[in-house]
Amino acid sequence: MNEDQDRVEQFRTEIAAMGLRDPATRRDRSLLRVGAVLLVVGPILTIAAYFTSHGTSNPLEQSDAQVLAVIGLTVAVVGGALFARYSMAHFLRFWLARLSFEQSAQTDRLVEALNDKT
Amino acid sequence: MSTTDLPPLESASPRPSGSGRPGAGLPAPLLELRGVHAGYGGIDVLRGISLEVGAGEVVALLGPNGAGKTTTLLVIAGLLEATTGDVLVAGRRVNGAPPADLARRGLCLVPEGRGVFPNLTVRENLKMMTYGGRSMAQIEAVAYDRFPRLADRRGQTAGTLSGGEQQMLALARGLATDPALLILDELSIGLAPLIVEELYARVAEVAAEGVAILVVEQFAEVALGVADKAAIMIHGEITHQGPPDEIRTVLPQTYLGG
Numbered sequence: 061m062n063e064d065q066d067r068v069e070q071f072r073t074e075i076a077a078m079g080l081r082d083p084a085t086r087r088d089r090s091l092l093r094v095g096a097v098l099l100v101v102g103p104i105l106t107i108a109a110y111f112t113s114h115g116t117s118n119p120l121e122q123s124d125a126q127v128l129a130v131i132g133l134t135v136a137v138v139g140g141a142l143f144a145r146y147s148m149a150h151f152l153r154f155w156l157a158r159l160s161f162e163q164s165a166q167t168d169r170l171v172e173a174l175n176d177k178t
Numbered sequence: 179m180s181t182t183d184l185p186p187l188e189s190a191s192p193r194p195s196g197s198g199r200p201g202a203g204l205p206a207p208l209l210e211l212r213g214v215h216a217g218y219g220g221i222d223v224l225r226g227i228s229l230e231v232g233a234g235e236v237v238a239l240l241g242p243n244g245a246g247k248t249t250t251l252l253v254i255a256g257l258l259e260a261t262t263g264d265v266l267v268a269g270r271r272v273n274g275a276p277p278a279d280l281a282r283r284g285l286c287l288v289p290e291g292r293g294v295f296p297n298l299t300v301r302e303n304l305k306m307m308t309y310g311g312r313s314m315a316q317i318e319a320v321a322y323d324r325f326p327r328l329a330d331r332r333g334q335t336a337g338t339l340s341g342g343e344q345q346m347l348a349l350a351r352g353l354a355t356d357p358a359l360l361i362l363d364e365l366s367i368g369l370a371p372l373i374v375e376e377l378y379a380r381v382a383e384v385a386a387e388g389v390a391i392l393v394v395e396q397f398a399e400v401a402l403g404v405a406d407k408a409a410i411m412i413h414g415e416i417t418h419q420g421p422p423d424e425i426r427t428v429l430p431q432t433y434l435g436g
Contacts, residue, residue, distance in 0.1 A: 067284075068208070068233045068388055071358030074283040075268040080275055 088146045095142030102136025105129070206269040207232045208359050208390040209254065214263035216253045223249045225414040226263070229392075231359070236381065236391045238401035238422075240429070241411035247394040248290055250411070251361050254392070255287040256280050267359065282310060286357035290364040290394075292348040296337025300328055303336050303347055307354045321350035324380055342373035349377065353384060360384065362393045366400055378404050398429055 106129045113125035209231040217223040223246045231237045241247050252258040256277035264271050294303050304317050322329035325346040336347060366374040382404045385391050395401040402408055402422040409419040410432050418428050
């Protein structure tokens, strides 16, 4: 019977030690990729708009190209914001975890020191 | 780092021991489903399934064809990902975990239709289970101790065994992995009642050793004979859960829609 309990406990321990992806990281990675893509697509649109405008003397087409350029800039800004937001979350996550661990360790040391004094 | 370890969930309050089996009173169930939805190609097959299996407990999941029982097992084993809801193994959310990782740690699914390799011998089928690091001697000891009939047929190709013997082999392969959580899909399908009784007697023995067991069955009575509790599943939803005696009273009207 002890062996059976050990097996269950071993199972619990192994499952607890499994490395599992947090579902939130999947969303974060997707948005990071979307941001990177928009960051590239935006300037391309803007450059395309420039050449479109440069290649015509029709003022209506030039206005369209200007609108396209503004859209390209907007796309680039949105992409940059998404990329910055989710890459910061990715890097800051580990920094925050480490900070939390170090603060907890420091508190434990303080408590231990106080207990030793008393 | 691309993975993040999730902390284990807090254990539930201690459960009253409903049976004399070891481990039945442990605080957190070894398997828990909470509001699980899953399906295929946009069609929702499971609609908010919630279920618990504790260590040393046998839970029977009953229901007619097409209820979603096998889909439930696929979600538990990690072969199908839940669209919403939580699958917790030993208190840890394991949605999206690789099935091989769960299997290596002690979650074993014995599939519907036995899943033996028909062109391999009994011994060769058992040899497939050495992936977990157990020796052939250990595996054969477990298999032949539980099912002496397999020892007599170790050199026989699995495809030439009777249905009951194939099911014994499938169950023996599962038990050879030393599971902590055993999931059995339609153990009795296509088998004679005497063989089914023998198989479920082995299931009861295994549960008495502390293994958590979830059994899916269309044919309720034999599963209810060994179960600590049971659940009825209809059209992707669990309509009743409770002790076997209670389930027996509602089973006819649930299946027949009375």
